[in-house]
Amino acid sequence: MIISGLAGGNSPVSDSTSHSLSMASQVLQLLLLLHCFYFTFTASKHPLDPLSLNEIIQLKRIISKSNLSSSNLTFHQVDLDEPPKDQVIQWLKSSHPSPPPRRAKVIARTDGTTTHEITVDLGAKTITSDLIYTGHGYPPFTLDELEQATQLPLKDPRLSNSIKKRRLDLSKVFCEPLSVGWFGENTTKRLTRAVCFYGRDTNNIFARPIEGISLLIDIDQMRVIEFSDRFVVPLPKAEGTSYESSSQSSSFSSTICCMVKKKSGGGGGGVEIEGHRIKWRNWDLHARLDTRAGLVVSTASVFDEAKRQTRRVLYQGHVSEVFVPYMDPTSEWFYRAFMDLGEYGFGLPVNSLQEGIDCPGNAAYMDGVMVGAAGQPVRVSNVICVFERYGGDVSWRHTEIGVTGKVIQVGRAEVSLVVRAVSTIGNYDYILDWEFMESGPIKVGVGVTGVLEMKSVPYTNKDQIMEDLYGSFVAENTVGVHHDHFITYYLDLDIDGVSNSLIKAKMRTKRATDVNTPRKSYWTVDREAAKTESDARIQLGPPVDLIVVNPNKKTKVGNDVGYLLIPAPPATSLLSDDDYPQIRAAYTRYQVWVTPHNRSERWAAGLYADRSRGDDGLAVWSHKNRGIENTDIVVWHTVGFHHIPCQEDFPVMPTLHGGFELRPFNFFDSNPLLKAKPPTYVSWANCSLTP
Ligand SMILES: [Cu+2]
Numbered sequence: 001m002i003i004s005g006l007a008g009g010n011s012p013v014s015d016s017t018s019h020s021l022s023m024a025s026q027v028l029q030l031l032l033l034l035h036c037f038y039f040t041f042t043a044s045k046h047p048l049d050p051l052s053l054n055e056i057i058q059l060k061r062i063i064s065k066s067n068l069s070s071s072n073l074t075f076h077q078v079d080l081d082e083p084p085k086d087q088v089i090q091w092l093k094s095s096h097p098s099p100p101p102r103r104a105k106v107i108a109r110t111d112g113t114t115t116h117e118i119t120v121d122l123g124a125k126t127i128t129s130d131l132i133y134t135g136h137g138y139p140p141f142t143l144d145e146l147e148q149a150t151q152l153p154l155k156d157p158r159l160s161n162s163i164k165k166r167r168l169d170l171s172k173v174f175c176e177p178l179s180v181g182w183f184g185e186n187t188t189k190r191l192t193r194a195v196c197f198y199g200r201d202t203n204n205i206f207a208r209p210i211e212g213i214s215l216l217i218d219i220d221q222m223r224v225i226e227f228s229d230r231f232v233v234p235l236p237k238a239e240g241t242s243y244e245s246s247s248q249s250s251s252f253s254s255t256i257c258c259m260v261k262k263k264s265g266g267g268g269g270g271v272e273i274e275g276h277r278i279k280w281r282n283w284d285l286h287a288r289l290d291t292r293a294g295l296v297v298s299t300a301s302v303f304d305e306a307k308r309q310t311r312r313v314l315y316q317g318h319v320s321e322v323f324v325p326y327m328d329p330t331s332e333w334f335y336r337a338f339m340d341l342g343e344y345g346f347g348l349p350v351n352s353l354q355e356g357i358d359c360p361g362n363a364a365y366m367d368g369v370m371v372g373a374a375g376q377p378v379r380v381s382n383v384i385c386v387f388e389r390y391g392g393d394v395s396w397r398h399t400e401i402g403v404t405g406k407v408i409q410v411g412r413a414e415v416s417l418v419v420r421a422v423s424t425i426g427n428y429d430y431i432l433d434w435e436f437m438e439s440g441p442i443k444v445g446v447g448v449t450g451v452l453e454m455k456s457v458p459y460t461n462k463d464q465i466m467e468d469l470y471g472s473f474v475a476e477n478t479v480g481v482h483h484d485h486f487i488t489y490y491l492d493l494d495i496d497g498v499s500n501s502l503i504k505a506k507m508r509t510k511r512a513t514d515v516n517t518p519r520k521s522y523w524t525v526d527r528e529a530a531k532t533e534s535d536a537r538i539q540l541g542p543p544v545d546l547i548v549v550n551p552n553k554k555t556k557v558g559n560d561v562g563y564l565l566i567p568a569p570p571a572t573s574l575l576s577d578d579d580y581p582q583i584r585a586a587y588t589r590y591q592v593w594v595t596p597h598n599r600s601e602r603w604a605a606g607l608y609a610d611r612s613r614g615d616d617g618l619a620v621w622s623h624k625n626r627g628i629e630n631t632d633i634v635v636w637h638t639v640g641f642h643h644i645p646c647q648e649d650f651p652v653m654p655t656l657h658g659g660f661e662l663r664p665f666n667f668f669d670s671n672p673l674l675k676a677k678p679p680t681y682v683s684w685a686n687c688s689l690t691p
Contacts, residue, residue: 068110073109079290089312138190139608165232180192191216202242233456320341342606343609347368351429359385365381384419428449440672443661453481455478457477458477484642488604500550501550501630505547508523509522567592568637572589590638591640
């Protein structure tokens, strides 16, 4: 889980073979749309814009002039303090908007002992509140801390001896500081446990774990407080661990044809980006980078051609927490149950996206500015890409031969807009997509790729293994340990307004007793509005449609307007309720929760997730059992992967895709695509089936 500097600084590593195969087979056979982008940088500031470079400089200046400056201050999490929702909605409605006051919220630590929650009014240049947090858990690690904790073990003579004992070269050793969780201790410190890898003859450092050694580091004092060297396991060999393209060959063409270059300067259509606001066809939305959440999508509204009005769908959506528990309960592994957002954050380890690998040639990019540990601005280029996607899909079609004298064959191509960011948390990379469809759906995708967290074992063939290794044998001397990825989303839906309800449309089999036909059974729907939070803790499985409706807005024929959640496949945590990682991530027991909107309820595992004890977070809030009917509600949905590794995941894992869809359900009066002009095809001159 180490973040050794911004991923954007790394040299690009591509998998051109597999990429070219999938892209070429799709793209070469298609006519292409020609996409155009144009940019305007003179837009009014949107109230949800991230802190700008100047605002961060201003913020640092304000704090430097305060009492806080007399302490040794580290900045752990700094982001925009969002204005109240009603002010943002009012701003969007207003034709001459003056944005609400700009504020920043800061979680900082003084002298490595005290956690402060500071609110700064950037306009008034004052600190409006400075509260000391005394509860359980700690803020995320800073990148500086993680970098120092990476170096610290290498200076420890005990590690040096252990490495010598194994006849390895210390200069090729890399140590990774991991969060340690909480296992019932009465008092806690901010700690990490460093485990080490051997980087000789490979750049895939995670593929050669030096098992048996670990160093417990007090991260506030930045010193090793415990060293252990319990056992020696043969190191996996370096051969076959590399994933760099220079070591690969291909029997197939490696050219990606038809990447459409964006036009420079003005253009007549496509995507319009003004600052962080994105307008594309019938969609209007805002995208920004947040230190904790990574990509945040806000104020997404869709234009209804039939009604000639813009209608609100999603006030805000982002990842709220990523829980990754490993299933090896032994001494060197038991504590590995990561809360990636709360312990590391998805913002600072965001990638500078690479054209041709991360995003297609027609993408436009946004830069990100965040705050480093010393309060300094950290700028990363190309952190969000925005592109129009045409993947050869059909948005609707029909062939009709029943009309006398003619064959009707009609339809249109599916074109969508994708907003993407990629965060790399140590060995794993998370590709976060928000895809907006012209017919109204929002598809939320998450791609998991990168390198497995592996364990060295003494075996070179599966036949030799007689013990439980808590994972899969993926290469000689190498086990990919069983684990989960639970990616939990915060979805503040505002379907045609703030007041919404969750409808559970349960399908059940009914005997056909009241009809005089040979049919014995059919299914029927029982609709039920979730009245309180306990009605909306949902384990997926039995057939139910989950629809967020606005009970105050009807279609022409009288249905409540709504959006359907087409959820991710069922996957909830399999840990026991009394197991410590599960106590901290109790919200993974259900895949869907609904809570009333509350500004302070944002992070599913609680605001202070590092070493948390499960006394804050979604499961705790939900037990207040508040009313959730016809009010401003937030839907929480977890995309879960139970990951049993396999050999194809080694040495680097092909992207595993997951996600869910928010789909109009009686939102429009009929298929909205029939009201909108279809896209025009333009064939791409240099694209040919026989290159
Ligand atoms: Cu995995």
